[in-house]
Amino acid sequence: MAAVSLTVNGKPVTADVDPRTLLVQLLRENLRLTGTHVGCDTSQCGACVVLVNGKAVKSCTVLALQLDSADVLTIEGLAPADGPLHPMQEAFRENHGLQCGYCTPGMIMTAVDMVRRKGHELDDHTIREELEGNLCRCTGYHNIVKAIAAGARAMKSAGTAKAAE
Amino acid sequence: MSATGIGAAVRRKEDHRFITGKGHYTDDISRPGQSYAFFVRSPHAHATIKSIDIKAAAAMPGVFAVLTGAELAADKIGNLICGWMIHSKDGSPMKMAPHPALAVGKVCYVGDPVAVVIAATLAQARDAAEKVKVDYAVLPAVADPAGAQKPGAAQIHEVAPKNTIYQWHIGEAKGVDAAFKSAKHITKLEIVNNRLVPNPMEPRAAIAEYDAGSGQLTLWNTSQNPHVARLVIAAFVGMAPEHKLRVVAPDVGGGFGSKIFIYPEEVVALWAARRIGRPVKWAADRSEAFLADAHGRDHVTHAEMAFDAEGKILGLRAKTIANIGGYMSTFSSAIPTYMYATLLSGQYAIPHIYCEVDAVYTNTVPVDAYRGAGRPEASFVVERLIEVGARELGQDPAELRRKNFVRAFPHQTPVIMAYDAGDYNASLKKAMELADYKGFAKRKREAARHGKLRGIGISAYIEACGIAPSQAVGSLGGGVGLWESAEVRVNPTGSVEILTGCHSHGQGHETTFAQLVSERLGIPIENVSIVHGDTDKVQFGMGTYGSRSGPVGMSAIVKALDKIEAKAKKVAAFVLEAAEGDIEFKDGKFTVAGTDKSAAWGDIALNAYIAHKFTGQQLEPGLKEGAFYDPTNFTFPSGVHICEVEVDPETGNTEIVAWTAVDDFGVVINPMIVEGQVHGGIAQGVGQALCEGAVYDKEGQLVTGSFMDYAMPRADYFPTLKVDTTVTKCPSNPLGIKGCGEAGAIAAPAAVINAITDAIGTEAVAMPATPPTVWAALQKSSRAAPRAA
Numbered sequence A: 001m002a003a004v005s006l007t008v009n010g011k012p013v014t015a016d017v018d019p020r021t022l023l024v025q026l027l028r029e030n031l032r033l034t035g036t037h038v039g040c041d042t043s044q045c046g047a048c049v050v051l052v053n054g055k056a057v058k059s060c061t062v063l064a065l066q067l068d069s070a071d072v073l074t075i076e077g078l079a080p081a082d083g084p085l086h087p088m089q090e091a092f093r094e095n096h097g098l099q100c101g102y103c104t105p106g107m108i109m110t111a112v113d114m115v116r117r118k119g120h121e122l123d124d125h126t127i128r129e130e131l132e133g134n135l136c137r138c139t140g141y142h143n144i145v146k147a148i149a150a151g152a153r154a155m156k157s158a159g160t161a162k163a164a165e
Numbered sequence B: 001m002s003a004t005g006i007g008a009a010v011r012r013k014e015d016h017r018f019i020t021g022k023g024h025y026t027d028d029i030s031r032p033g034q035s036y037a038f039f040v041r042s043p044h045a046h047a048t049i050k051s052i053d054i055k056a057a058a059a060m061p062g063v064f065a066v067l068t069g070a071e072l073a074a075d076k077i078g079n080l081i082c083g084w085m086i087h088s089k090d091g092s093p094m095k096m097a098p099h100p101a102l103a104v105g106k107v108c109y110v111g112d113p114v115a116v117v118i119a120a121t122l123a124q125a126r127d128a129a130e131k132v133k134v135d136y137a138v139l140p141a142v143a144d145p146a147g148a149q150k151p152g153a154a155q156i157h158e159v160a161p162k163n164t165i166y167q168w169h170i171g172e173a174k175g176v177d178a179a180f181k182s183a184k185h186i187t188k189l190e191i192v193n194n195r196l197v198p199n200p201m202e203p204r205a206a207i208a209e210y211d212a213g214s215g216q217l218t219l220w221n222t223s224q225n226p227h228v229a230r231l232v233i234a235a236f237v238g239m240a241p242e243h244k245l246r247v248v249a250p251d252v253g254g255g256f257g258s259k260i261f262i263y264p265e266e267v268v269a270l271w272a273a274r275r276i277g278r279p280v281k282w283a284a285d286r287s288e289a290f291l292a293d294a295h296g297r298d299h300v301t302h303a304e305m306a307f308d309a310e311g312k313i314l315g316l317r318a319k320t321i322a323n324i325g326g327y328m329s330t331f332s333s334a335i336p337t338y339m340y341a342t343l344l345s346g347q348y349a350i351p352h353i354y355c356e357v358d359a360v361y362t363n364t365v366p367v368d369a370y371r372g373a374g375r376p377e378a379s380f381v382v383e384r385l386i387e388v389g390a391r392e393l394g395q396d397p398a399e400l401r402r403k404n405f406v407r408a409f410p411h412q413t414p415v416i417m418a419y420d421a422g423d424y425n426a427s428l429k430k431a432m433e434l435a436d437y438k439g440f441a442k443r444k445r446e447a448a449r450h451g452k453l454r455g456i457g458i459s460a461y462i463e464a465c466g467i468a469p470s471q472a473v474g475s476l477g478g479g480v481g482l483w484e485s486a487e488v489r490v491n492p493t494g495s496v497e498i499l500t501g502c503h504s505h506g507q508g509h510e511t512t513f514a515q516l517v518s519e520r521l522g523i524p525i526e527n528v529s530i531v532h533g534d535t536d537k538v539q540f541g542m543g544t545y546g547s548r549s550g551p552v553g554m555s556a557i558v559k560a561l562d563k564i565e566a567k568a569k570k571v572a573a574f575v576l577e578a579a580e581g582d583i584e585f586k587d588g589k590f591t592v593a594g595t596d597k598s599a600a601w602g603d604i605a606l607n608a609y610i611a612h613k614f615t616g617q618q619l620e621p622g623l624k625e626g627a628f629y630d631p632t633n634f635t636f637p638s639g640v641h642i643c644e645v646e647v648d649p650e651t652g653n654t655e656i657v658a659w660t661a662v663d664d665f666g667v668v669i670n671p672m673i674v675e676g677q678v679h680g681g682i683a684q685g686v687g688q689a690l691c692e693g694a695v696y697d698k699e700g701q702l703v704t705g706s707f708m709d710y711a712m713p714r715a716d717y718f719p720t721l722k723v724d725t726t727v728t729k730c731p732s733n734p735l736g737i738k739g740c741g742e743a744g745a746i747a748a749p750a751a752v753i754n755a756i757t758d759a760i761g762t763e764a765v766a767m768p769a770t771p772p773t774v775w776a777a778l779q780k781s782s783r784a785a786p787r788a789a
Helices: A023-030 A087-094 A104-118 A124-133 A142-163 B015-019 B069-074 B123-129 B175-179 B226-236 B263-275 B287-293 B375-393 B397-404 B424-434 B439-449 B470-475 B508-523 B548-574 B601-610 B671-690 B743-760 B772-780
Strands: A004-010 A009-017 A050-051 A054-056 A071-074 B035-042 B045-052 B064-067 B113-119 B132-137 B164-171 B184-191 B205-211 B216-221 B245-248 B279-281 B301-309 B315-323 B354-361 B454-462 B484-490 B495-502 B528-531 B583-586 B589-590 B598-600 B624-629 B639-647 B656-664 B719-725
Touching: A009 A023, A009 B671, A023 A050, A023 B548, A050 A104, A054 A104, A087 A104, A087 A142, A087 B015, A104 A124, A104 A142, A104 B015, A104 B226, A124 A142, A142 B671, B035 B123, B035 B263, B035 B287, B045 B113, B045 B175, B064 B069, B064 B123, B064 B263, B069 B263, B113 B123, B113 B263, B164 B484, B175 B301, B175 B315, B175 B354, B184 B375, B216 B226, B216 B263, B301 B375, B315 B375, B375 B397, B375 B454, B375 B743, B397 B424, B397 B454, B424 B439, B424 B454, B424 B639, B424 B656, B424 B719, B439 B454, B439 B639, B454 B671, B484 B548, B495 B508, B495 B548, B508 B528, B508 B548, B548 B583, B548 B589, B548 B601, B548 B624, B589 B601, B598 B601, B639 B743, B656 B671, B656 B743, B671 B719, B671 B743, B743 B772
Parallel strands: A004 A071, B035 B279, B216 B245, B315 B354, B495 B528, B656 B719
Antiparallel strands: A004 A009, A050 A054, A050 A071, B035 B113, B045 B132, B064 B113, B164 B354, B184 B301, B205 B216, B205 B279, B301 B315, B454 B639, B484 B495, B484 B624, B583 B589, B589 B598, B639 B656
């Protein structure tokens, strides 16, 4: 067992873990943040995507002990507890970008990172290529692509509103 | 149409918890004191078990128990079953081999569970599992269905000589033979419907808990049908009396059929939990899902279609070998028989049909229903035959179809199904318009200028859904009824809870069912909640699959709402001091006909429970009604999908450049959700056609055992899909709904393969039509890319 200290959704966390513990296990089992999901064991499906130090990371493919001092954001931390939803979350609901919901947290976190890297005007082709690391079995991706495009634009408006404060 | 009623694209109520990461999937649940199970699985496809030595494993840190099939049998836990009896042509019953939850004596597929380790942590269970020593005597294996009946093939179960479970048939051979003799043209095809792994994104999981004080067992399980699981595990497996077993299916992350069946893992978890006195949690990892979830499809078919001189179809005959796998899964026998061959008429008036199906055991994981369940297999046969027939006859594929469409309804096919209502020409016409079928030649020339081979393929599908009329199913060998239940509970404050026997694992019932209730009762949709998935709450239901929740589940709700309305009117009569016959109910208001005396829904609901306005002799208090709805027929969704592809002759890569779907689902409750179902179904059908295939090698080793080797379609496989509908109301249920969940998966594969074969000019393209497959086929056709000198 070894100790690791990091920040998760803005709160400091310290845990004593078996060195084999993956970040996704730390989140789901130690911290009971079960919004991040495990869908595969070969790092393809993307259901486990979280943001680590602002960048999208597959939490099934990083050991908890690698993340000492890291800043982790999960789906649960995307919007304030009693505040409005994040524009990307809203966009998924508005555009029916989910059915069973299992891939959804990973899709949303991936989408937020996609906007950071590729900007707010995302065309179909870009979004579809950028989703190579995310599998969905329910939606056929059609409405996920719509949701991400809409969410990206909505993030810009929200960002503009913030800057104006 | 109100903003939240039938036909409205209401945004989903269930979404909030999913988009905020607050869903409750089975693996999210933790029970106090829970232990973790890890299964020891056979690495051999076929072997006898000489001995199992658990001593070293049992001594590992954190281990509570290491259990095998011997202990399971000693505790008198029964075997898993297949619940649908099929008889062979000679009248003999299907050869169902015993299927214990932990293998006894022999193993029949790679992944067959042999022992289970229960420990304090999952890591400890895994570590201990590696110390379980199983001594196998490896036997020759047979993995491919076409080889299972051949002389010299490994014999898997004593009860089934030549690995043959049944030899079934449907239709009349004599009439078909005569038709073929008189034919001017016969199209013949060898078709493999490739084996698939359903792969919902949430792997299967189970948590079992035993309360020694009350003798109550509880199972949380990723099930599409918790009541069926409860019935089978209680009555057939003999785990516990039915009333002592509670099954809860919480949020479930997709099923597509693979979560219908009763599997070894939940049976073992329940038994182990009671035996060791701790909750037992098991969650599959993806590798286990590949090894141990029921696979789909896996048919080998020889099919022929006979035409007259004008191209009218005179008859269809087919011989299919269907792979059942190492044991018979819960509904496995019905998929290649009554769910398959009864749809071989397609959308066409075919006077004579005959189909023979041999179901065989092989050393592979059991095969059972997967989205479409038999209907994609049938549709592919019919739509490839007519497309190839058109090409051989020199006729336009759309025209040949139109010539043969059923036009008069009801239409009795030669294969049991009687199509109730439809307008196949309307779907074809609309699809061709939306797809700009006429403009294809120009697009093809344009593509050729860019070095691409462009092709177009039609798929006109029909399916039998709204599973199913109980008596009909029973007469065909089904062991259960396939009605559905609903209970409508009106609360004193006027809010309503609907307890449904259906289950939502992505279909959006919390929204669509609420739309129905909101419109009928004239109450805000926020005041309606849908309860499902818990055998403690909902008395009984048959679950969700076979596109049944709309036609069957909602019809049960309608029947219960009819009773609610009748009772509420009685209450209103007392409240409004009028005759019951004078009470009208509309838009949430009760009025006395011809007057302005009225009472709101909320008033009447409260009065029903306060019971001040009537005596107990006059009327029972309360406002709660239940109904069981047994469908009178299957429903028959149908439609036309048109796929356009561009094949790169250098690489064999296929790009889908356009997709048009025009489906007839009858009445649509929520068009946004229905479109989503079509998108998802198309994606799975495209996956089957282009990239998916579960492959076992000659020794029965699963070669495609992870997402590294089994190609799942990704977002960049698809263009924007054009999806539209035509509507012929279903005449057999109160709402006129046909159902929509499987359509895309049924229609898509033939559309893709018809398009690719059109593009490259040869029919010899098997699914999955991967780049190497298409490239190789192309080399044999005249349209291969010219080689550099």
